[in-house]
Amino acid sequence: MASVVDICNGALNQLGASTILSLTEDSKNARLCNARYIQVRDSLFRSHPWNCLQKRVQLASDTATPAWGFNYQFTLPSDCLRVLNTENYDYDYKIEGRKIVANVNTMRILYVARIEDPNEYDEILRETLSSALGADIAYAVTSSNPVAQNMYKLFQDKLREARFVDATEGYNSLQENGASDVIHSNTFINARY
Numbered sequence: 001m002a003s004v005v006d007i008c009n010g011a012l013n014q015l016g017a018s019t020i021l022s023l024t025e026d027s028k029n030a031r032l033c034n035a036r037y038i039q040v041r042d043s044l045f046r047s048h049p050w051n052c053l054q055k056r057v058q059l060a061s062d063t064a065t066p067a068w069g070f071n072y073q074f075t076l077p078s079d080c081l082r083v084l085n086t087e088n089y090d091y092d093y094k095i096e097g098r099k100i101v102a103n104v105n106t107m108r109i110l111y112v113a114r115i116e117d118p119n120e121y122d123e124i125l126r127e128t129l130s131s132a133l134g135a136d137i138a139y140a141v142t143s144s145n146p147v148a149q150n151m152y153k154l155f156q157d158k159l160r161e162a163r164f165v166d167a168t169e170g171y172n173s174l175q176e177n178g179a180s181d182v183i184h185s186n187t188f189i190n191a192r193y
Contacts, residue, residue, distance in 0.1 A: 002118040002126055008033035010130030014151065017141045032137045040133045045112055046081045048163050051170070052122045054084065055113045061105050070094070070101035082112040128162040131155040 009019040012029055020027060023034040045053055059074040066073050076083070076098050083095055087108035094101050100109070118126055135155040138148035 002121070004037060004118060007118055007126055007130050008037060008133060010127070011134035011137065012141070014131065014134040014154065015138055015141050015147065029141060032140055033133065036136050037133060040136050041129060042081060042114060044129055044132050044159075045114065047159075048166065049082070049084050049112055050122070050125060051166055052120060052125060053081075053112050053115050054110060055079075056108065056110050058106060058108045059100070061107075062099075066101045071103045072101070072105050074100045074102070074107050076100060077111065077113070079114040080109075080111045081114050084110045084112060086110075122162075122166065124158075124162045124165055128155070128158045131158045 005020060005022060008023065008029075011033070012019050017029055018027070020030040020033065023030055023037070055077070057077060059076075061072040061074055064073065065071060070093075076095075080098075083100070086093060091102060091104050093104075093107070100107060115121070121129070131151070132155050135148070135151040138151040139145065142148070
């Protein structure tokens with residue numbers, strides 16, 4: 001069973017620093033992890049459409065309407081970090097703050113969710129999160145620019161690997177209605193002629 005403390009200890013281990021027992025213990029490393037974990041996690045989650053964090057929902061329109069430009073508005077789910085797409089590409093929509101405005105009265109969205117349970121994350125994503133946190137707190141923990149630079153490079157390497165594995169795993173390009181949301185290379189190449 002993975003935990004937030006395990007992810008933080010992974011970051012501290014990569015730095016050669018003392019590990020922690022909890023985020024609330026009275027130590028510099030615990031305070032740093034406690035202060036930075038959520039921001040680093042949410043930033044990493046927003047940076048890529050991670051398969052293990054995706055959710056689909058149907059939104060009902062709000063009672064209030066936009067002042068102009070669109071007929072309906074929808075409140076994004078509280079755990080929404082990034083809207084990936086909507087059910088239908090044929091209509092215009094725009095994200096404005098925590099709302100989506102559109103000219104349709106119902107909307108289905110696919111989004112990256114803020115999932116807090118580390119057991120829901122892919123193993124490679126957990127490792128990447130540890131590296132991201134390690135890179136973020138490296139200088140504060142070690143007071144060493146070379147260590148901070150090495151941690152940032154390690155994070156970039158892990159991020160590249162995690163994105164590649166995530167992007168190539170179990171993707172079916174056909175949607176329910178048979179439409180494809182993927183442009184295949186031969187389609188792209190043939191479109192240039």
